[in-house]
Amino acid sequence: MIKTVDLEKIFVGRGQTVRAVDGITTHIKQGEVVVVIGPSGSGKSTYLRCLNGLETLTGGHVHVDGIDLANRKTDMNKIRREVGMVFQQFNLFPHKTVLENLVLAQMKVRKRKRIDAEKKARELLEKVGIAEKETNYPSQLSGGQQQRVAIARALAMDPKVMLFDEPTSALDPEMVGEVLEVMKQLAREGMTMVVVTHEMGFAREVADRVLFMDYGKLVEEGTPEHFFIEPQEERAKLFLRQVL
């Protein structure tokens, strides 16, 4: 589904060079739930943002469904509509109602008719449990509700993969559960997911595979059982001691 080969992203600014993603090779298979964890500043988010071309690559390749994002001829917009993304800060469109947030891209990008787009939007709002809020504006919703709308908005495009960039980090603790519940349901339905998170419980319960990153490098990967119980690398052990 998504293959990265020697993925490299270097930020240069103010005389500093930061190797945010430093040669990562991964293969995310169809239907797989991959959780990316690591200390802050380890490049997890940057790695995720490279997967749908939000960051331009410094080096290496990302193949989504066999199409190389590093190829300049690739139409990024076509790739992005197949790859849904959920952000830490929700990034709902504040000037549009909840329903319009879900309908807009369906009509403009997928060229669906309004009636079909609204039907799809209502189904998804029902699914994430906020059907009654469709006429509200994002500012009138709680953080958890906003994030669920954001998930529904991404799903409305019928993506083949969903990327989650710390989806619960900006939420009040009591709202984390409702968002994770929606994500678990998605995972059960067989959605291919790449999740950057600090929710170790979620990683343990839902992940098929865990990637541990530090200093832009992929330090360790394996099943949750392997990773949480008998990590091999010293840095992974240190990290787990600090968070668990």
Place this chain on the structure above:
Amino acid sequence: MNTKNWLWWLLTILVLLGIVLGLWVATKRIDYTWRWNRVPQYFFYQDKDVKKTVIDGTVTKIEQKGKTSIITVHNSDNEDNVFIVDTETVNLDVDDYLMEDDTVGAILDWKAGPLVTGLWVTLWISALASIIGLVIGVVTGLCRVSKNLTLRQLSITYIELIRGTPLLVQLFIFYFFLGTVLDIGRLASGIFALAIFAGAYVAEIIRAGIQSIPKGQMEAARSLGMNVPQAMIYIILPQAFKRTLPPLAGQFISLIKDSSLVSVIAITDLTKSGREVITSTFAVFEIWFVVAFLYLILTFSLSQVVAWVERRLAVSD
């Protein structure tokens, strides 16, 4: 209004009255005679189209039809001369004898005076310049935040040139230089000078508006597969427009006021009309006060409209 405030209200009114009284006393001391009664005719006046007979003859028939009368003058050569005039202007009886060039009557007609036509010219010049200025401003503002270096440099050059020179000088350049070279009239020169002047300020307002929208909005739009123009049109610009509405309104209010400068290139706007009226009335103080008040009506109406739009857009807050 609560009880605590009304005393302050009273004080405000007293202070304002005091200022007006002071002005009145000051004009008394320089023996200025206020002639407000001369002003209304420059808003609307009754035009009198006098009808005169071209033959010598007798009035044979006066037929009244409501407010108009049909008068027939008959001469010795058996010619008839028929006039349709307003009844109230007729001062004739049947069998009256008229010589050539005698007045039969007149047609009365209300017409807009110079102050009204001047106000209208100011209004449409400002409106047209605002619309063109907004278009120029949005395009330049987008160029200003573009990734393309040339577009960025060109927009900065334009903005710096316009903001660094006086509007009056720009008007002269437009009228005397561009007007001559490109062979465009004074109205077009005036409107384009105003539009291009406003456009530079609008561009900076729009740029600030676009940059004030969190980066995540563009990323969210792009991650849904929208291209940059779609994201701009549907996501960024509507939000930027809402945020920049107050400074934009200020800019267009300035534009209405600045439009008074076009009077120097002989466009008969409100200011120039005022000057013309003064040359025939010598009511200098009255006319300038009236002109100021008319500008105030325009600017105040615009700020009210904008306040209404702002309230409508506030639903998503």
